[in-house]
Amino acid sequence: MGALCAKLLLQQPDVKILVNCYTNHALDQFLEDLMDIGIPEKDMVRIGWKSTPRTAPLSLQTLARSSGARVTRNWRGIDALRSRQVALSSALMTAYTAYKQSNPKYEAVMEHLVFEHPDYAIAFNVPASSDGSTVVGKRGKAVDPCYLLKRWVYGQDAGVYKGSPNIKNASNIWKTDRATRTRASDAWKREMLREQAEHIYDLGKQHDDCVAQMIAKFRSGEEWVLQNRRVIGCTATGAAIHR
Numbered sequence: 001m002g003a004l005c006a007k008l009l010l011q012q013p014d015v016k017i018l019v020n021c022y023t024n025h026a027l028d029q030f031l032e033d034l035m036d037i038g039i040p041e042k043d044m045v046r047i048g049w050k051s052t053p054r055t056a057p058l059s060l061q062t063l064a065r066s067s068g069a070r071v072t073r074n075w076r077g078i079d080a081l082r083s084r085q086v087a088l089s090s091a092l093m094t095a096y097t098a099y100k101q102s103n104p105k106y107e108a109v110m111e112h113l114v115f116e117h118p119d120y121a122i123a124f125n126v127p128a129s130s131d132g133s134t135v136v137g138k139r140g141k142a143v144d145p146c147y148l149l150k151r152w153v154y155g156q157d158a159g160v161y162k163g164s165p166n167i168k169n170a171s172n173i174w175k176t177d178r179a180t181r182t183r184a185s186d187a188w189k190r191e192m193l194r195e196q197a198e199h200i201y202d203l204g205k206q207h208d209d210c211v212a213q214m215i216a217k218f219r220s221g222e223e224w225v226l227q228n229r230r231v232i233g234c235t236a237t238g239a240a241i242h243r
Helices: 002-009 024-036 060-065 075-101 106-116 118-123 147-153 165-169 178-218 220-228 236-241
Strands: 017-021 044-047 231-235
Touching: 002 017, 002 024, 017 024, 017 236, 024 044, 024 231, 044 060, 044 236, 060 220, 075 178, 106 118, 106 147, 106 178, 118 165, 147 178, 178 220, 231 236
Parallel strands: 017 231, 044 231
Antiparallel strands: none
């Protein structure tokens, strides 16, 4: 009955039929029924690897490799996509490695504050000396740019910078208790991890899109076959792969 219905449908010139079966055995049996009822092999294509001797010539891979279905590939475009895929893969690995640390360094926290919480960034900015040179602390060592942030997180005051204008102007920030400071610091780290996760997701999506474009270029012959055959036979798995 299925073969008869297919034959009737194919009498309409613009009709294309998708034959979708759960197993390769069922698919081969149905395609052979279509051939037995008079549907030409030139109108059919089979997606999948396992096949019978009669349906093997209908293989998508076989037809795509044949001279009549071959489409010239743009190797320059493929090479560009491959280079982009390698770069995205490297960026993705770097971003994921940083995310796994789950404990951002003080330098990264300071950078985050500059863009997301500028009032705090100003409050934790280590003032420069009057001549603009690097401030030197004990034993002649340069003061850590994160000196004030670290002291604030650990519940301390601004130390040698208590009289600096940016500290006085941020007295409400420096007067907070240790518990409030810990909650704020934890919140900043969560914000940073959320941004990192979003960045990883974006990189992953770009990487997958790049790979999909490469696959599409390599499968240009397969696309030509699928567009020019009226009966497309596949299993559920094949349909998912070539959706």
